[in-house]
Amino acid sequence: MSESAAQKLKDELEQQLSDSASARDSYVSELEDAAAEGDAALESTVQQEPAMAVLCDKTLPAKTRVEVLDRLAGAISRRDDYIEAMLEIVQDADDDDDVRSAALNLLGTAAFQVARFRPHEQAYLQALRDLVSDEDANLREAAVDTLAVQHDPEVQQTLLAGLQGDGPLPVPRERAIQLLAEDDHLDNLPWLRELYAGGSDDERQEAVRLMSAYPAARETLEGVLRDRDEATQVRQQSAASLHNLAPEHFENLAKEIATDSSDYAEIRMVSLSTLQHLGDSDSVYGDADFLSALQDVGADESAPPVAERARSIIEGSPEQ
């Protein structure tokens, strides 16, 4: 590398850092002013910790407090008092929802620093569980999402009860099914069938994706893959799900679809890609009838990407 290239890079970086330092200094000055304008009860905090003063001052504009939260993340997990302040804000239903939401996000960030965050782990979990019944829909959904992805048994119980009509659902029914299905150790197949039967294209796709954990869903998935009236994205997902669930079964069906020129190109492409990259080589290249049909597909230029993919599979044959 030429010395001038290194010099240029260093000069650019130095300028950016200088600009950033100026912006930070000017923000700190604004923060001190904002803290001084706020609640006099926080006066002693204003002197030493303007950020904490602004954060805890509900009389200040939400935007000002959210900006503090946006700038806090760096060292936040080292300060127990800040974590505790954020837990209080999150659980304070009278506080501004944007501030609560930003505080919840920041707690999520702090939780990533696992060892440092451990003393607050239980309080954070409890705060998330409390938010499941919060009045604010966004906070509710964020909490349910975070808990469901981690297979929290309490939120699973709440979702299940809601789906069975035994309690309120904290999120829309379709989302409740989606989030409950994050844990495939639960018997979610009936809910996923419900989602598939009545959902939009996106919801049916999710139902099909999540069915891949349930062997009893095999026939449903096969039916979806064969259904030419079904949306392309749903059929594509069913190919992936069926392949995950029953690879050999899928391969037979994929060969059939891939060589059927009357089917949609996108579905044939998924079938061919899967056979090429994830299929059993003996099953693909040991099937003379399939290879013969593939020759015809490769010569059929009515669907060029499909033909190209077919030729690529033939070229990849161990015999070539």
Add this chain to the structure above:
Amino acid sequence: MRTEINISSKDAAGRTYLTWAPVRATIKLLEPASADPVRVVLSNNDSSRGGQLEFGTARDRLAPTLNLTLPANGAEIAFFVAGDFPKSSSADGDAVIKSALAGAARGALSTTSVMVRVRKDANTLSPAERARFVTALATLNDQGAGLFKNFRAMHRESAALDQAHGAPGFLSWHRAYLLDLERELQKINPSVALPYWRFDRPAPNIFAEDFLGRTNPDGFGNVLFSSSNLLRFWQTDGQAGISRRPNFNVQTGRANVSTDATTLLTGGARPNAIFDSGPGQDPEPVTSSFGFDEMEGNPHGNAHTSFQGHIRSASTAPRDPLFFLLHCNVDRLWGVWQWFNNRFDGTQAKTYFFRGTAGSRSSTDIGHNLGDTMWPWNNVTGAPRPSNAPRTPFPVVPVAPSPGRAPKVGDMIDYQGLLNANSRQGFCYDDVPYGIAPP
């Protein structure tokens, strides 16, 4: 008459992979026309395309051409070769060394194809580069049955996360984690390098159907893939697919993170920038910064929490392939900080505060001191380490001598082999040069 070049960063199949770090090479004359020495020039075969190289007889003085005199008896002459920053390869073997007679207008005594293999901004990858990466990753996953499951297991349980998060070894551990994964991907396709997600900029090409998948913003949070994208078969923990719902507009916006410049300022301005302030410090989180390792919060943590779904929580985050691009950018930021502040010498407090081993005076948690080996590659199990070791030993490859089978925290610092050529790890970034920034 011809020449033969041998470069000391070949893989098992004899293909050569270079980064910005100079590596030793030799050239010798074969079938000489006379008994006289021959003057040759090394250069790039095509300076208008492909990866570009530079050469020199000393590691710290390289240029796009090099004149050498080769003895007629076939004795080897040593030189150094490296990728010419920032001109990286986009395909295997697209950087070609030409050896020609000095003064000859045309003709080559030999050509040697290599790849300048660097980690690039994922938003700028070519379709072919994207496809190679995605296919290798999907192959490693093998619908949940492949080696990827061990990488997922390394970042799940609480005891495992203690080895990787919330303490100063965070950056070293993840540097090793990424390199381990990258080496496995390179066994599948050696031209693959991990790309990084510049989360402080819009990166719409990453969140596309032919790459890491597109989430329909008006839909149900589904991650959609193109028909040829094998990530549609992604499976972790027995479950198909990825759960990922961005909290920002991935087409036009950026994650809720600090900018690169703000991140590089944590730890202070050069020449006094520090990695970590050690125990007993109590930083005021807005007005002060007490070490570069604060970046574990922002931008690292903030990038994770810019989504709902798997990537939002430490125990589930590696279930989303985006995790590895996010962390690659975290590692790149450390690389930029090291280059800008000259922080490659682990024996210096400003480079790494906890320079002992666990249990020694002024040490911190096990796995986070400079002399500690890192789990799981060290195969040490049982409290306070986790109960099992999903990946051990660290993969050793012929293209780079470091970090060895059981890397220590300190082994990950001099990753380009700046202070010790044997520390070179065979990876680099498209915007982080070899060496240190000019004064």
